[in-house]
Amino acid sequence: MSVAHPRRHTSCVLALSLSIAIGAALPSIAWAQPQGQEQQLAPPANAAEAALRTLYDTEWEWRQKEFAREKIDGRWQAAARFPSVTPQAWARRADYWAQVLTQLDAIAPGQLSREEKINAAVFRTTVEGLHNGAVWKTYEAPFNSDTFFWAGLNPRQPYQDEADWRRFIGRLDDIPRYFSEQIVNMDTGLSRGWSIPRSSVEGRDKTIEPYTRTDAENPYLAMFDRIPRSIPEPALSQLREQGRKAVLENVVPAYSGLLTFMREQYLVRARTTTGASDLPNGRAFYKTQIREFVTRDMTPRQVHDIGLAEVKRIHAEMQQVMAASGFGGTFPEFLEFLRTDPRFYAKTPQELLSYTAWIAKKVDGELKHVVGTLPRYRFTILPVPDELAPIYTSGRGGLDSCLFNTYDLPSRPLYNLPALVVHECVPGHSFQAALALEAPTRPDFRQQTYFSGYGEGWGLYTEWLGTLMGVYETPYDDFGRLTFEMWRAARLVIDTGLHEYGWSRQQAIDYLAANTALAHHDIVTEVDRYIAWPGQATAYYLGYKTIRDLRSEAERELGPTFDQRPFHDTILNLGSVPLPVLESEVRAFIAERKAGQATVAAP
Structure with a gap:
């Protein structure tokens, strides 16, 4: 996911000022903390929390670098290259994540605060999913019917900074190597019966065609024509020239080679069955996928x-x-x-x-x-x-x-x-x-x-x-x-x-x-x-x-005092979490609200 820095909008400040001035005329609204102004995490309370924090911070930084991201202006962004996707790289990652899970098992959950227990659960579920994919070698089928490793590499909107354009050109120059590794993986998957079903591949080769063009219909060339005028000369002309060179000399031949492989190899050799149960050890694999996506x-x-x-x-x-x-x-x-x-x-x-x-x-x-x-x-x-x-x-x-x-x-x-x-x-x-x-x-x-x-x-x-x-x-x-x-x-x-x-x-x-x-x-x-x-x-x-059932539970337990705003804030403020964590945190919210009601009602 591309993450840009949130900017403080005058209109937001004005709206907040108006709500304060009007008082009860408007519901109370808070504004999320802008990135870069967030509070510091509280220091670890004990050795277990210190070990957990070191583990997830270290893995996160390792993961960003492993997948070709670098920290720029305080946030992780795509580097001037693509990650390695060789079997050796994935085997190394599988070993690393297995070690991380072993270290996580050694941390006593009873010594963690409520917030760190959430962190641990999120971290465990994430790493288990990453490890699972590497062990099953899902990288041998690195696309599906509408999401492809060869698409989405172009920005949705033009970059505004020269440095972003230069990193983008670096990635374009790396496409031949990146595609070559993907093709090797797909060929290996085909040989062992691990592929996207043919019915879900047919016609997808057409999505590659525009990138093989050498005119303005090539989405990459079109993007370099959209470099904003806010980037001064001579940098603007240099970027356009270097970008066009990267597209014509590296990108177009790489996409042309991929198109040939997809048409002459993948479409011909892809399995004609449809179910995951038809993959090698497919029923066991399917159960892991339900666990990964449902998080229970x-x-x-x-x-x-x-x-x-x-x-x-x-x-x-x-x-x-x-x-x-x-x-x-x-x-x-x-x-x-x-x-x-x-x-x-x-x-x-x-x-x-x-x-x-x-x-x-x-x-x-x-x-x-x-x-x-x-x-x-x-x-x-x-x-x-x-x-x-x-x-x-x-x-x-x-x-x-x-x-x-x-x-x-x-x-x-x-x-x-x-x-x-x-x-x-x-x-x-x-x-x-x-x-x-x-x-x-x-x-x-x-x-x-x-x-x-x-x-x-x-x-x-x-x-x-x-x-x-x-x-x-x-x-x-x-x-x-x-x-x-x-x-x-x-x-x-x-x-x-x-x-x-x-x-x-x-x-x-x-x-x-x-x-x-x-x-x-x-x-x-x-x-x-x-x-x-x-x-x-x-x-x-x-x-x-799960969320509807939790809302029904909150409405039943809190009665006429139920307010959907703090209920929704409880869910959203968690960020993305496994469903069992969501259930425990919402139920804690309900219990805290009930306790507050009892305190107010007491003489």
């Missing part, structure tokens, strides 16, 4: 059964919303109506992007009723790059930007956008990432740790939260939200069906089409992603269900 021990059967039950429950609610819309036909006819009626589709990419921006701004006006702490860091809204759009998801959020897919507009229904915006942008992923970045008194590794169960669970929870924020203005919007909820519940059934119970690709496509109003293009794209990324799809709904 669950069997495929448990996940599958929860999915079936939730699909049934959501379907009943969808029927109610369909009736509220006034539609008089059957459920399949309603889905067909939603997929085909022109009123539900943007006519231009700008119309779709403008609508997403309006939704995001509308949500901004509700945040004071939802959370108590707001981040300073801002995100922007961008279209998915053209070279990725045909096989990319509808949207994806992050710290710097939210991407929305404007390719094939008849497959991008507007009634899905309210739920998509709150999930990906605010108060979902972009909002969540900014709070994690700006959180005070937290070790560096905690600021950039991400667990899918927590992060995607929060994203899906914010879709439901939109019902309390007035985001869904029509029954169609609400059906879009339920389609997204059904989509995630169906994932539990589909993911385990594919990877444990022998489902075919078409069986998964048919199941998702029968239960959601997703466009056919999105359904196929999503199923291919589940095939290529075992276990990841299970994180969303199980994380969401």
